[in-house]
Amino acid sequence: MTQLDFPLALSLSGVSSGYNGGRALHAVSLEVAEGSVHAIVGHNGAGKTTLMSTVAGELAVAEGRIWFDGKDISRTAPHRRAKRGIGYVPQGRRVFKSITVAEHLAIAHRDRKSEWNPARVIDLFPRLGERMKHKGAQLSGGEQQMLAIARALLTSPRLLLLDEPTEGLAPAIVEQIRGTLGKLAAEGMTILLAAPQPEWPIAIADHISVLSAGKLTASIPGSEARDDASSLLEALTITAGSKPEEEPGG
Ligand SMILES: Nc1ncnc2c1ncn2[C@@H]1O[C@H](COP(=O)(O)OP(=O)(O)OP(=O)(O)O)[C@@H](O)[C@H]1O
Numbered sequence: 334m335t336q337l338d339f340p341l342a343l344s345l346s347g348v349s350s351g352y353n354g355g356r357a358l359h360a361v362s363l364e365v366a367e368g369s370v371h372a373i374v375g376h377n378g379a380g381k382t383t384l385m386s387t388v389a390g391e392l393a394v395a396e397g398r399i400w401f402d403g404k405d406i407s408r409t410a411p412h413r414r415a416k417r418g419i420g421y422v423p424q425g426r427r428v429f430k431s432i433t434v435a436e437h438l439a440i441a442h443r444d445r446k447s448e449w450n451p452a453r454v455i456d457l458f459p460r461l462g463e464r465m466k467h468k469g470a471q472l473s474g475g476e477q478q479m480l481a482i483a484r485a486l487l488t489s490p491r492l493l494l495l496d497e498p499t500e501g502l503a504p505a506i507v508e509q510i511r512g513t514l515g516k517l518a519a520e521g522m523t524i525l526l527a528a529p530q531p532e533w534p535i536a537i538a539d540h541i542s543v544l545s546a547g548k549l550t551a552s553i554p555g556s557e558a559r560d561d562a563s564s565l566l567e568a569l570t571i572t573a574g575s576k577p578e579e580e581p582g583g
Pocket of ligand 1: 352353357375376377378380381382529
């Protein structure tokens with residue numbers, strides 16, 4: 334699939350954002366076609382989380398515009414973006430330690446008429462079905478990640494944002510998460526995900542972009558990356574160790 338074959342689900346135009354008046358993201362322009370998987374790869378500190386939380390609305394857009402489903406959501410509050418169909422799986426998972434898997438799912442499943450329900454997410458992640466009475470603190474990292482994705486799916490998103498969903502997980506679990514995301518993508522879910530390296534996303538991505546020091550420095554179709562990932566790896570190598578630009582007074 335090329336970016337032009339399908340309508341756009343998400344579009345960023347010259348988006349900058351950051352912390353304490355400074356910028357960690359610099360004029361990022363990005364298009365995610367409906368039903369496609371777009372992977373953002375970049376080293377630690379490249380700005381992946383900043384980008385994801387800006388799209389989710391947790392971080393304000395300082396410059397530029399974000400469109401979702403053809404509407405300008407640049408100033409839309411996070412809960413309204415969620416209502417419009419943006420599901421966010423943040424880095425670190427944000428699973429509650431003291432409540433059970435069943436309770437997490439019940440809380441997330443607010444809209445009884447939605448196309449996703451606890452039975453459907455358990456179908457996708459059978460392991461969660463076996464851990465329903467376990468509290469967040471008793472879950473492994475992989476189970477917490479599954480729960481974080483399940484919780485986002487229960488909001489019936491049309492765009493799923495995943496920030497480093499395989500961070501710290503064993504290879505077998507990474508494979509499982511990749512398989513599940515591939516399945517969701519095959520069912521038509523639009524996915525924007527962030528990862529430090531292209532290794533695992535390359536198999537499912539329709540498009541891969543490199544983020545470095547808050548700027549997009551390379552962007553190629555997934556099919557091209559699967560044939561030859563050298564340009565991506567080169568972009569990552571060139572930018573290894575580069576630091577985000579300091580803003581005066583930032
Ligand atoms: N809460 C914060 N306050 C101030 N600066 C921050 C904050 N969070 C991130 N930064 C800075 O913004 C820049 C981008 O960080 P960000 O977390 O977006 O990168 P990342 O690519 O997600 O890295 P990682 O892989 O380590 O999560 C870094 O220089 C980081 O130090």
